[in-house]
Amino acid sequence: MSATEQTAAHGTLAARLDTRRWDRVETDLDAHGNALLPALLDHGECEAVAAWYDEDRFRSRVVMARHGFGRGEYQYFRYPLPELLQELRTRLYARLAPLANRWNEAMDVEVAYPARHEQFLQRCRAAGQERPTPLLLRYGAGDYNCLHQDLYGEHVFPLQVAILLSEPGADFDGGEFVLTEQRPRMQSRVDVVPLRKGDAVVFAVRHRPVRGTRGTYRVALRHGVGRVRAGRRLTLGVIFHDAL
Numbered sequence: 001m002s003a004t005e006q007t008a009a010h011g012t013l014a015a016r017l018d019t020r021r022w023d024r025v026e027t028d029l030d031a032h033g034n035a036l037l038p039a040l041l042d043h044g045e046c047e048a049v050a051a052w053y054d055e056d057r058f059r060s061r062v063v064m065a066r067h068g069f070g071r072g073e074y075q076y077f078r079y080p081l082p083e084l085l086q087e088l089r090t091r092l093y094a095r096l097a098p099l100a101n102r103w104n105e106a107m108d109v110e111v112a113y114p115a116r117h118e119q120f121l122q123r124c125r126a127a128g129q130e131r132p133t134p135l136l137l138r139y140g141a142g143d144y145n146c147l148h149q150d151l152y153g154e155h156v157f158p159l160q161v162a163i164l165l166s167e168p169g170a171d172f173d174g175g176e177f178v179l180t181e182q183r184p185r186m187q188s189r190v191d192v193v194p195l196r197k198g199d200a201v202v203f204a205v206r207h208r209p210v211r212g213t214r215g216t217y218r219v220a221l222r223h224g225v226g227r228v229r230a231g232r233r234l235t236l237g238v239i240f241h242d243a244l
């Protein structure tokens with residue numbers, strides 16, 4: 001079955017996104033700084049996207065060990081993005097922009113995000129952030145991704161999405177997606193997100209607002225991937241701001 005036929009079997013991406021409980025996604029993001037979107041892609045789509053890794057679709061490749069980022073590698077797509085990825089990026093942005101605006105208001109950040117992704121990309125471009133940031137990551141046995149934040153310039157959209165393309169327990173072991181939160185004057189807290197093949201996680205890029213007894217404060221987040229114990233693990237990363 002082709003990727004297009006698989007999409008038809010699972011409903012169009014637009015229909016799949018429309019039937020999600022976005023109110024619950026927002027509740028989870030507000031409470032935990034991350035939310036699971038189960039089965040965002042079907043297995044056929046995951047395999048098709050994973051196969052892109054060996055195709056000529058990228059502007060650059062990063063070997064993580066060379067930069068102290070961990071072990072494994074990733075590639076940044078070049079424009080134009082593959083249609084499925086372009087559609088994911090545009091549609092997810094539109095769903096998440098209202099929450100991003102609410103978060104900024106809560107954190108007293110005077111940046112408002114436009115309703116459409118293309119309008120936000122124009123703002124990025126005007127500041128020299130023109131290079132696409134969506135990426136495909138590939139890990140083998142022994143690989144991991146150190147805790148980090150995906151910041152690429154002055155303009156930052158506060159949420160991003162990662163989609164697991166491989167099946168834990170079958171394609172790989174270990175390799176858990178983890179998030180840490182650094183709260184002011186407190187010890188760090190960790191959250192492990194139990195992703196299956198095709199599931200996505202939406203998470204805070206850098207900060208999120210937390211309501212305390214004396215008003216709202218800002219918590220700093222970082223994300224990473226624990227050591228892959230065996231097999232191969234691929235992820236599609238959807239970041240909404242472009243890079244310098």
Ligand SMILES: O=C(O)CCC(=O)C(=O)O
Nearest residue numbers: 137150162177225235237
């Ligand atoms: O491989 C992963 O699950 C993490 C990928 C990542 O760091 C990202 O999408 O920004």
Ligand SMILES: [Fe+2]
Nearest residue numbers: 148149150223
């Ligand atoms: Fe990342």
